Amino acid sequence: MMELLDSQRAAEKTLTTVLAVTGLDVDIRTPTGTVRVVNKVSFTAYQGQTLALLGESGCGKSMTAKAIAGLLDPVASVAGGVVALEGKDLNTMSARARRAVAGPSLGIVFQDALTALNPVYTVGTQLGEAFRIHRGMNKKQARLQAIELMRRVGIPEPEVRASAYPHQFSGGMRQRILIAMAVALSPRLLIADEPTTALDVTVQAQIMALLRRLREEENMAVVLITHDLAVVAEEADNVVVMYAGNVVERGPVATVFSAPTHPYTKGLLESVPTHAVRGDELSSIPGSPPELKNIPAGCVYQDRCPMVAAICRETRPELRQTGENQFSACHFSDVLVTQAGNPTNDHSLTSPQLEDNQ
Amino acid sequence: MSTHTMANPGKNVLEVQDLSKSFTVSAGSGGSRKLKALDGISLSVGKGETLGLVGESGCGKSTLARTLMMLETPDSGSVRFDGADPFAFKGKELLAWRRRVQMVFQDPFASLNARMSAGQIISEPFATHKDLYRGSAARSKRLNELLDLVGLRSTDAYKTPQEFSGGQRQRIGIARALALGPDLLILDEPVSALDLSVQAQVLNLLNELQQQLGVSYIFISHDLSVVRHVTDRVAVMYLGRIIETGVTEDVFDRPLHPYTAALMSASPKLDPAMRPAKRIVLKGELPSPLDPPSGCRFRTRCWKAQDICASRRPEATGLGADGNISLGLPTIGPAERAHMAECHFPVSSPAEAGLVPA
Numbered sequence: 255m256m257e258l259l260d261s262q263r264a265a266e267k268t269l270t271t272v273l274a275v276t277g278l279d280v281d282i283r284t285p286t287g288t289v290r291v292v293n294k295v296s297f298t299a300y301q302g303q304t305l306a307l308l309g310e311s312g313c314g315k316s317m318t319a320k321a322i323a324g325l326l327d328p329v330a331s332v333a334g335g336v337v338a339l340e341g342k343d344l345n346t347m348s349a350r351a352r353r354a355v356a357g358p359s360l361g362i363v364f365q366d367a368l369t370a371l372n373p374v375y376t377v378g379t380q381l382g383e384a385f386r387i388h389r390g391m392n393k394k395q396a397r398l399q400a401i402e403l404m405r406r407v408g409i410p411e412p413e414v415r416a417s418a419y420p421h422q423f424s425g426g427m428r429q430r431i432l433i434a435m436a437v438a439l440s441p442r443l444l445i446a447d448e449p450t451t452a453l454d455v456t457v458q459a460q461i462m463a464l465l466r467r468l469r470e471e472e473n474m475a476v477v478l479i480t481h482d483l484a485v486v487a488e489e490a491d492n493v494v495v496m497y498a499g500n501v502v503e504r505g506p507v508a509t510v511f512s513a514p515t516h517p518y519t520k521g522l523l524e525s526v527p528t529h530a531v532r533g534d535e536l537s538s539i540p541g542s543p544p545e546l547k548n549i550p551a552g553c554v555y556q557d558r559c560p561m562v563a564a565i566c567r568e569t570r571p572e573l574r575q576t577g578e579n580q581f582s583a584c585h586f587s588d589v590l591v592t593q594a595g596n597p598t599n600d601h602s603l604t605s606p607q608l609e610d611n612q
Numbered sequence: 613m614s615t616h617t618m619a620n621p622g623k624n625v626l627e628v629q630d631l632s633k634s635f636t637v638s639a640g641s642g643g644s645r646k647l648k649a650l651d652g653i654s655l656s657v658g659k660g661e662t663l664g665l666v667g668e669s670g671c672g673k674s675t676l677a678r679t680l681m682m683l684e685t686p687d688s689g690s691v692r693f694d695g696a697d698p699f700a701f702k703g704k705e706l707l708a709w710r711r712r713v714q715m716v717f718q719d720p721f722a723s724l725n726a727r728m729s730a731g732q733i734i735s736e737p738f739a740t741h742k743d744l745y746r747g748s749a750a751r752s753k754r755l756n757e758l759l760d761l762v763g764l765r766s767t768d769a770y771k772t773p774q775e776f777s778g779g780q781r782q783r784i785g786i787a788r789a790l791a792l793g794p795d796l797l798i799l800d801e802p803v804s805a806l807d808l809s810v811q812a813q814v815l816n817l818l819n820e821l822q823q824q825l826g827v828s829y830i831f832i833s834h835d836l837s838v839v840r841h842v843t844d845r846v847a848v849m850y851l852g853r854i855i856e857t858g859v860t861e862d863v864f865d866r867p868l869h870p871y872t873a874a875l876m877s878a879s880p881k882l883d884p885a886m887r888p889a890k891r892i893v894l895k896g897e898l899p900s901p902l903d904p905p906s907g908c909r910f911r912t913r914c915w916k917a918q919d920i921c922a923s924r925r926p927e928a929t930g931l932g933a934d935g936n937i938s939l940g941l942p943t944i945g946p947a948e949r950a951h952m953a954e955c956h957f958p959v960s961s962p963a964e965a966g967l968v969p970a
Contacts, residue, residue: 310807424897454668455834456894459878463893481808484837484880488887511882525812527841528883532860533819536841538812542777558809 270301272442272475273322278335280314280321289546291317291330293499296573297492299443299475306490306507307479310543314499315479319445322477323362324352340442357388361436365448367428371420377404377431378416384438399438407434407464426457433464440472447479462489483526487511492579495519498544498554501573505580515576515590516583517559553585561586625795625828626657626680631689633679637902647902649675651852653689657796660822662829664843664860666836666875670898672852673832677798680830681715694795711741714789718801720781724773730784731769734758737791744792758787761824762817779810783817790821798830803838815842836879840864848872851901851909858931858951866962868931868953871910873965890966908956916957926956 280292292314299305307315320326322337324344337344339359344352364370372380381403382396391399397416404412407430420428429449436444446465450458466489469476478490486493486507494504495516503516514520521539541558550556553566565585573581576591584590633650649672657663665673678684680691682698691698698709717723724733735755738745745751756766762783773781782802789797802818803811819842822829833839839846840860847857848869856869867873877892894913899905905912911921931951962968 310809426897454898455836456668456874456878457897458880459891459893462880482880483808484882487882487884488880522808523882525808526882527812527815527837528881528886532841532844534841535816535819536812538816539809540813542779542810543807 269303271298272301272340273299273477274336274338275318275322276336276338278318278321278337279333280317280326280330281333282330284329284547286547290333290549291499291546292321294335295494295496295499295501296335297494297501297504299477300491301442301475302469302473303491304469304476304478304489306486306493307477307496308481308483308486308493309496310481312498312543312546313496315496316447317499318496319362319447319477319479323360323445324356325362354388357384357439357441359442361439361441361444363429363432363436363444363446363449365451367425367432367452368420370432371428373420376417376419377423380420381416381431381435381438384435388439403434403438404431407431407468408460409434425453426460429453429457429461430464433461433468437468437472437474440474442474443477444469444474445477445479448481449478450485451480451482465489483511483522495522498549499546500554501583502555503580503582503584504573505577509577509580513577513591515580515587516555517561517586517590518555519582520590521558521560553583555584561589623659624656625659625661625694626655626830627690627692628653628655628680629690629692630654631676631679631691632687633675633684634687645902648852648904649901650679650686653852653854655847655854655857657828657830658844659795659828660826661845662822662831662843664839664846665830665832665849666834666839666846667849668834668898670851670901671849672901673849674800675852676849677715677800677830677832680798681713682710707741711744711792712795713798714792714794714796715798715800716782716785716789716802719805720773720778720785721805723785724781726773729770729772730759730764730776731755733773733784734769734787734791737788741792754791758791761790761821762787777810778806779813782806782814786814786817786821790825790827793825794827796828796830798832800832801834802831804833804835811838818842836864836875837881848875851898851904853909853954855910855955856951856953859949862931862949862951865967866931866951867965867967868929868951868958869910869955870914870916870957870959872953873959873967874913877966888966889963889969892966908954910955916955916959918957920956924956926954928952928954929958931958 276296278292278295279290282289282291295318297305307318309315317330321332332345339355378397378400381400385391385396385399401412401416404416409415409427409430423431450461453461465476480486490507492505493507493510495502495518497518503510503514503519510519511523514523524537525539527536539558544550544557552568552570556562556566571583571585573583574587576582576587631650631653634646634648636644637647639645653676655663667673675684679686685699701709735751738751745754755769759766759768764780764783773784803814806814815838821827831839831843843860845858846860846863847854850871856863856872863872864876867876874892874894877888881887896913899912907923908921908926911917959965
């Protein structure tokens with residue numbers, strides 16, 4: 255029941271790239287024109303590791319995931335970039351080839367298990383579908399596989415429960431079924447879109463432990479989409495921080511969280527009430543994210559940034575290397591790097607006074 | 613940075629004794645069954661104090677809030693508001709009492725009427741409480757006062773909710789709750805629908821308002837880091853009962869009940885230094901409140917459970933200032949710092965709770 259935190263999981267091993275996303279653009283067509291919701295997003299997910307896509311609502315993290323999985327709504331479309339899963343570009347594949355990939359190569363776990371499951375089929379039937387379609391099994395064989403899967407994800411009495419319908423399960427158990435469905439065909443890449451947001455904290459811990467275990471057993475690459483900084487800190491090896499459709503910072507979690515080199519990442523980390531004393535003012539980021547329709551020219555974060563200067567209003571900063579495997583899209587990342595050079599893990603560094611005196 | 617003034621412990625705004633509430637649930641052909649949502653709840657809230665209510669979904673937090681708002685009638689037990697029983701009030705007395713307890717809801721997108729302007733929403737209570745602000749001049753003066761109080765501009769009064777961001781909508785909800793000058797605000801997950809960067813703004817606002825107005829809060833949340841930051845005292849609920857209560861830092865640093873220890877342990881931490889040495893992962897999920905376990909309600913998921921837990925409901929045990937656990941109220945130490953838990957085998961030390969290395 256007690257288990258040790260595997261803080262040592264990032265052991266030295268040669269990394270195998272499973273997913274490489276390069277310059278991904280996603281557009282949504284609206285009555286008032288086309289809106290770019292994902293802009294030149296690039297990152298790499300490695301075998302046996304978890305990559306977190308972190309950001310607030312509307313930052314484009316789910317859109318990125320849907321674009322990778324080929325599940326975009328009809329109003330949205332990939333406008334550019336390469337999504338290479340084990341070296342094959344998914345964007346240029348035919349629909350048929352792409353369907354063959356879904357399951358054996360790529361699995362996805364959705365946030366809301368009740369809407370993701372079909373209410374009129376038993377979970378045994380739904381779990382067995384993957385085996386019938388991809389492995390050509392008959393109903394009976396598929397059902398046996400489904401029961402085995404349910405046992406693996408920790409559903410008690412799977413032989414009986416396989417005949418139950420989704421509504422007869424609790425939230426945590428439904429999430430387990432969804433995870434079972436995603437890993438049924440041992441995919442190389444598992445995308446988990448806010449898998450625990452709808453769950454209570456004690457159940458969340460169970461589900462995260464299950465995902466960790468399956469990742470180890472299957473040696474999958476996991477892309478975890480979340481808005482929870484603490485979950486990222488505990489679960490992920492690498493993190494991609496998104497803001498208004500753009501990647502603003504990316505790198506190993508340990509470095510990005512202890513020494514952020516983008517003002518947004520820094521602001522987010524400071525907003526978390528960690529060891530603040532009762533009644534102390536929390537530092538917060540003023541304002542709210544821009545509407546995707548009116549993304550300003552220049553830096554996407556300019557309106558809320560404490561370090562904003564004239565250049566930020568004109569030129570959008572490119573991702574630049576700021577540390578080992580760490581990249582930041584900020585004109586002043588150097589200043590933050592120097593600050594972070596201080597041997598401190600304290601997130602409450604004071605912001606430099608670079609405000610534009612216009 | 614602001615200094616927080618400790619609440620005056622001598623004067624309680626609200627005192628609840630042995631409150632119980634059950635609902636009748638249809639059980640198909642088997643007739644109906646009783647669901648005990650609240651089972652003997654006792655708590656108190658001091659003037660200017662914040663009491664945190666923590667617990668998983670289905671534990672009765674919201675039923676408690678609704679009962680305190682007089683939206684539900686309790687089966688038994690007493691509620692005393694400044695010494696008077698609000699359930700005995702009628703007519704004008706009742707109307708006058710309604711001013712004094714107000715609620716802020718979780719979802720600022722669903723709880724505001726999209727067809728009304730912010731000004732109309734905030735000043736709607738004046739239509740019911742006619743004698744409070746007479747005439748349109750007095751009302752618009754109060755409206756501007758309220759908008760200013762929650763950090764909105766006076767021109768915002770003419771906008772509709774959908775023109776605001778999530779954080780601003782929650783400010784409207786808070787302004788509406790404050791419109792009648794209440795003594796107690798019940799905040800039902802007030803920031804959980806908000807993005808992290810905005811969450812801190814709203815928490816800071818609530819803190820400022822409390823210092824400025826001396827209003828008491830009951831703060832319902834599942835986010836433990838937020839609860840630790842904003843509450844003076846905390847009550848942990850499980851299946852309709854408060855299983856542990858005490859001063860927030862006492863409960864967080866030295867949990868007595870195994871469930872509290874598990875909650876603290878299960879919640880992900882951003883700061884690696886704050887992570888538990890050993891993580892307690894609970895088995896299973898919350899049992900159905902229709903059929904709660906005999907004896908101690910937590911025993912089905914508890915790692916310390918023994919035979920006695922199934923046969924006898926544990927009495928409250930307290931932690932004395934001397935650090936010893938004894939049955940009943942602690943005799944040593946100030947009464948307002950009482951730290952109580954209902955358990956036959958309370959957690960003996962922070963090390964046993966896995967919070968510090970053994």
